């Protein structure tokens with residue numbers, strides 16, 4: 210199908226972008242990589258008055274390390290993350306996860322800012338930034354504000370960003386010595402959105418700092434705080450793993466759709482948790498993998 | 503109706519100036535305005551890969567880039583990549599292995615396969631499948647396409663731009 214009619218402006222600076230948003234209000238949409246927005250336009254799911262293309266703002270893309278923090282500009286493409294030596298070294302979870310986003314041609318255009326702002330519950334990067342305790346920096350008419358990833362995702366395609374705000378960068382604590390991560394997703398074909406996925410991170414060798422985030426399960430990416438607490442209490446043993454899987458029942462709100470039922474998703478969440486624990490704590494019995502029934 | 507916007511870009515090395523409506527995607531612009539019908543259109547929402555073109559050297563979905571976004575860019579289509587000869591050994595391998603039947607998916611397959619070989623001159627069959635996972639073929643069953651890319655890689659076909 211063909212997109213409906215709309216106007217278009219390519220802005221050269223953030224100030225110009227904010228002015229365009231202010232002038233057009235709810236009728237304006239930011240265009241980043243277009244890999245979610247243009248399909249929605251072509252399918253006529255959206256009918257904005259004007260697209261504000263931020264692809265020409267040079268200082269919105271790039272990856273920099275300073276003071277133990279990795280800063281990633283909103284317009285940094287998935288393909289840039291995939292090939293960045295800084296990301297591979299300092300945020301290896303992101304380097305691993307980004308390879309599962311769609312296909313190479315999608316990664317050549319799609320951006321991290323677009324993925325987070327779009328907030329598809331089946332997307333990889335929102336769950337990763339939750340596990341990583343990232344900070345999301347937005348700029349609006351009254352300046353910049355920083356939003357913790359755990360406060361950012363509000364619901365289905367819904368974030369803490371206001372209609373007059375632009376996501377400008379993501380700040381992530383660089384990996385510490387001994388840090389480990391696990392990442393798994395289950396999709397019907399390579400490149401498809403996940404039916405269920407997990408991104409987990411331990412900042413040291415024990416379970417004390419473990420953060421477990423899920424995607425593709427509910428209406429937004431979610432932290433499994435109860436499961437992480439069970440592992441802290443019981444350790445990464447078989448008892449700990451069993452308690453953590455039980456705790457998922459209270460942590461997650463799985464949804465049914467054409468891809469999978471809520472019950473299947475809950476089962477897969479447990480399977481993914483055991484796989485993740487096996488990666489994180491290879492010596493503990495709790496990592497025993499449960500077969501998909 | 504919205505105002506058309508003036509763009510200037512290079513397509514297969516030739517300068518092009520045009521007025522485009524913002525809603526027109528790059529694949530339609532190449533086909534309908536420039537007559538470059540080697541860029542095919544399947545789904546128009548990013549899933550089939552028939553519309554693949556190069557934009558500033560990267561393979562992208564022509565249906566997910568607006569023509570106005572290509573202002574100032576270098577675009578290369580299957581016509582340009584084929585005429586330059588850089589795809590010749592992939593093309594021969596596709597023909598030799600029956601990696602096309604109707605040919606609808608072939609321009610997209612060739613451009614994406616060339617991108618893979620440029621980055622990884624000796625990919626595994628798994629690498630090939632992963633790289634082409636976003637390109638649908640409704641005829642061949644894919645096996646022959648993977649065979650052809652593998653054969654071209656063995657013959658040293660890497661060498662896209």
Ligand SMILES: Cc1cc2nc3c(=O)[nH]c(=O)nc-3n(C[C@H](O)[C@H](O)[C@H](O)COP(=O)(O)OP(=O)(O)OC[C@H]3O[C@@H](n4cnc5c(N)ncnc54)[C@H](O)[C@@H]3O)c2cc1C
Nearest residue numbers: 239241242243244245246311319320323324326332376548
């Ligand atoms: C076939 C296909 C398969 C895909 N598979 C996956 C997958 O497996 N996993 C996955 O995660 N994604 C997948 N994607 C989506 C892809 O990752 C997109 O790149 C991403 O979701 C959106 O990024 P974008 O830069 O393209 O944003 P756009 O499409 O340009 O924008 C998306 C939305 O975010 C808003 N927005 C964008 N940037 C900003 C900003 N800086 N500030 C405020 N608002 C902003 C836009 O207004 C729009 O509403 C797939 C896409 C396709 C077409």
Ligand code: FES
Nearest residue numbers: 544545546551565
């Ligand atoms: S027509 Fe563009 S991906 Fe199908």
Ligand code: FES
Nearest residue numbers: 603605639640641
């Ligand atoms: S040869 Fe017909 S779609 Fe691939």
